[in-house]
Amino acid sequence: MTTTTGYQAITLREKPTVVHRIRGLELGVTGWIAVVLVVVFTIMAIAGPALAPHDPYTQDLLRANNPPAPGYPLGFDYEGRDILSRVLAGARTSLLGPLLVVILGAALATLLAVTAAWARGWWDASVNVVFDFLLAFPGLLLAVLSVAVFGKGLVAPVVALAIAYMPAMGRIVRSGARSETSMDYVTALRALGVPARLIVFRHLVPNVTPLIIAQATTLFGFALLDLSAISFLGLGVQEPQPDWGLMVNTGAAGVLLGHPAESLSAGTCLALAACAFTVLGLRLSRRIEGR
Amino acid sequence: MAPLLSVEGLVVDLPVRGPTGRTHHRIIDGVSFDVAPGEAVGLVGESGSGKSLTLRSVVRLLPEGAEVRGSLRFADADVLTMNRKQLNALRSSGVATIFQDPRAAVNPMRTVGDFVLEGPVRAGGRNRDEVLREALGLLTDVGIDRPEQRLRQYPHELSGGMLQRIVIAAAILSRPQLLLADEPTTALDVTTQSDVIAILDEQRHERGLAMVFVTHDLDLAAAICDRTCVMYAGRIVEDQLSSTLHDAPQHPYTAALVAARPVLDIDAGCELPVLRAIRGRPASAYEAPSGCPFEPRCNHAEPACSATRPPEVNSGCSRVACFRASELRGILALEVETHA
Numbered sequence: 226m227t228t229t230t231g232y233q234a235i236t237l238r239e240k241p242t243v244v245h246r247i248r249g250l251e252l253g254v255t256g257w258i259a260v261v262l263v264v265v266f267t268i269m270a271i272a273g274p275a276l277a278p279h280d281p282y283t284q285d286l287l288r289a290n291n292p293p294a295p296g297y298p299l300g301f302d303y304e305g306r307d308i309l310s311r312v313l314a315g316a317r318t319s320l321l322g323p324l325l326v327v328i329l330g331a332a333l334a335t336l337l338a339v340t341a342a343w344a345r346g347w348w349d350a351s352v353n354v355v356f357d358f359l360l361a362f363p364g365l366l367l368a369v370l371s372v373a374v375f376g377k378g379l380v381a382p383v384v385a386l387a388i389a390y391m392p393a394m395g396r397i398v399r400s401g402a403r404s405e406t407s408m409d410y411v412t413a414l415r416a417l418g419v420p421a422r423l424i425v426f427r428h429l430v431p432n433v434t435p436l437i438i439a440q441a442t443t444l445f446g447f448a449l450l451d452l453s454a455i456s457f458l459g460l461g462v463q464e465p466q467p468d469w470g471l472m473v474n475t476g477a478a479g480v481l482l483g484h485p486a487e488s489l490s491a492g493t494c495l496a497l498a499a500c501a502f503t504v505l506g507l508r509l510s511r512r513i514e515g516r
Numbered sequence: 517m518a519p520l521l522s523v524e525g526l527v528v529d530l531p532v533r534g535p536t537g538r539t540h541h542r543i544i545d546g547v548s549f550d551v552a553p554g555e556a557v558g559l560v561g562e563s564g565s566g567k568s569l570t571l572r573s574v575v576r577l578l579p580e581g582a583e584v585r586g587s588l589r590f591a592d593a594d595v596l597t598m599n600r601k602q603l604n605a606l607r608s609s610g611v612a613t614i615f616q617d618p619r620a621a622v623n624p625m626r627t628v629g630d631f632v633l634e635g636p637v638r639a640g641g642r643n644r645d646e647v648l649r650e651a652l653g654l655l656t657d658v659g660i661d662r663p664e665q666r667l668r669q670y671p672h673e674l675s676g677g678m679l680q681r682i683v684i685a686a687a688i689l690s691r692p693q694l695l696l697a698d699e700p701t702t703a704l705d706v707t708t709q710s711d712v713i714a715i716l717d718e719q720r721h722e723r724g725l726a727m728v729f730v731t732h733d734l735d736l737a738a739a740i741c742d743r744t745c746v747m748y749a750g751r752i753v754e755d756q757l758s759s760t761l762h763d764a765p766q767h768p769y770t771a772a773l774v775a776a777r778p779v780l781d782i783d784a785g786c787e788l789p790v791l792r793a794i795r796g797r798p799a800s801a802y803e804a805p806s807g808c809p810f811e812p813r814c815n816h817a818e819p820a821c822s823a824t825r826p827p828e829v830n831s832g833c834s835r836v837a838c839f840r841a842s843e844l845r846g847i848l849a850l851e852v853e854t855h856a
Binding site: 345408409410412413414415416417418419420421423427428431432 | 575577580600603604605606607608609612613615617620621622623624625626634635638639640686690696
């Protein structure tokens with residue numbers, strides 16, 4: 226019986242160290258700058274509201290559009306709220322939207338694309354038709370339409386964008402999964418009697434995950450810009466909630482009065498985040514293709 | 517004894533997309549053979565003779581759109597009419613398959629342990645720890661040292677020979693009655709080939725497993741199989757005991773294959789022996805002539821050979837499909853003998 230207990234402690238995975246994994250990515254200087262920015266923005270999204278030096282909602286109309294003052298390095302917006310606090314607090318709403326878009330879009334795309342690649346035949350053909358049909362719609366147009374139908378707010382545009390972005394991801398995942406299904410190990414798993422459902426979700430999906438992650442990172446950048454555009458138009462996030470897209474719009478008054486800090490800081494954050502995610506996504510895809 | 521596996525009149529057509537739309541090419545044209553419990557049967561032949569496809573038909577691992585006819589029975593169950601669940605049960609416990617290239621047959625992104633446990637645990641529904649314990653014992657049996665560590669490694673960290681031993685262990689772990697081996701040593705280094713074959717042979721005998729062994733290598737088939745079936749153009753042209761196949765081939769094709777083997781003769785000095793190739797190109801079933809498929813390449817062909825298909829004639833424990841089998845017996849034996 227001693228041998229019995231001896232074997233039970235075995236774990237079947239020896240994780241490569243973090244250092245090894247990071248070195249293996251070979252992202253280049255631009256890629257690493259993108260990584261740093263992505264990390265910074267992620268921290269902002271998680272801890273932003275806590276980092277804000279002042280309450281982002283407290284109005285003081287006497288200080289509306291005032292220039293920077295001690296303790297208020299970016300000055301005040303048109304309602305006298307601290308701009309720095311609003312930029313930091315806005316990170317969460319601004320980045321949460323695209324995250325939901327990407328997660329929802331990736332989940333839908335993976336489900337459709339991998340099952341299509343596995344089943345082939347009529348299901349594959351139908352999924353392709355759906356992807357082609359959706360590709361014909363610009364994401365922003367679909368999002369604006371959904372606001373018109375379902376009302377203002379974040380939910381409708383997020384769902385609309387997720388659906389609009391699905392085919393871009395789905396096509397890549399499908400071709401990746403398709404080449405994976407023709408590999409001998411899949412035949413070997415079938416020969417072992419492993420049911421198709423398990424082969425698809427335990428082998429195909431994990432093996433195309435790097436593709437999904439790279440593609441999702443790129444699309445995150447696009448989704449960020451699209452959702453900000455919707456908020457800028459006043460259709461997405463509503464006042465008084467802080468959001469970068471919205472702040473670019475509300476700061477417009479300050480630009481005319483010579484206080485461009487609100488539009489500029491929110492706009493800079495948007496531009497940097499969008500660039501960082503897009504660059505990182507492209508680097509990752511290039512890395513995967515070169516594999 | 518009732519055969520474990522009984523294949524009768526197996527015909528497989530594969531879809532081909534041609535200029536005139538989808539057509540079918542016949543790859544296997546009426547293959548029949550039985551495998552008794554514990555018996556090893558070799559399938560030999562040139563590339564494209566349909567031996568691998570015959571093997572895969574046994575567990576219905578065929579390309580999409582393949583059309584299968586004939587009868588295929590494993591332990592008295594009709595394989596061709598099984599539903600998906602019955603088929604998975606057959607694959608996970610009745611029949612185990614060993615593929616040519618172990619590197620391709622194991623998911624490169626998963627650990628070796630995941631691969632070994634996948635079949636019995638995921639498909640067979642057995643207790644994980646129990647299977648793990650059995651696997652560790654089996655890995656030691658097939659000559660893997662430090663099996664616990666190996667199970668934690670990824671396929672690329674192991675050599676081809678070691679990986680193939682693990683594949684063999686995984687096949688045995690599912691407690692099958694029949695092993696299907698599709699050229700299990702072709703992708704391996706020559707020196708590891710013999711090790712892997714020895715282990716396969718030993719494990720098979722120890723557990724009394726039946727086996728169908730596909731190979732190009734006549735000597736290998738003769739060494740580890742009780743019976744050898746020689747395939748040409750999607751049919752079995754000769755089925756004989758391995759022990760007599762080399763000395764007394766009955767089909768001109770078998771004789772030509774035996775004679776075509778390179779023989780290393782140290783006594784002959786540094787003069788290399790002339791390889792006696794078979795003239796012409798191997799034909800697939802769909803492009804074979806209407807008479808004897810081997811007739812265009814046969815040294816003993818007569819006008820009658822191209823008229824009709826030679827039937828398979830049983831005599832004792834052998835079977836041959838040649839019109840001139842009885843008259844050629846002596847000549848073929850001589851042909852092989854002068855070679856050796």
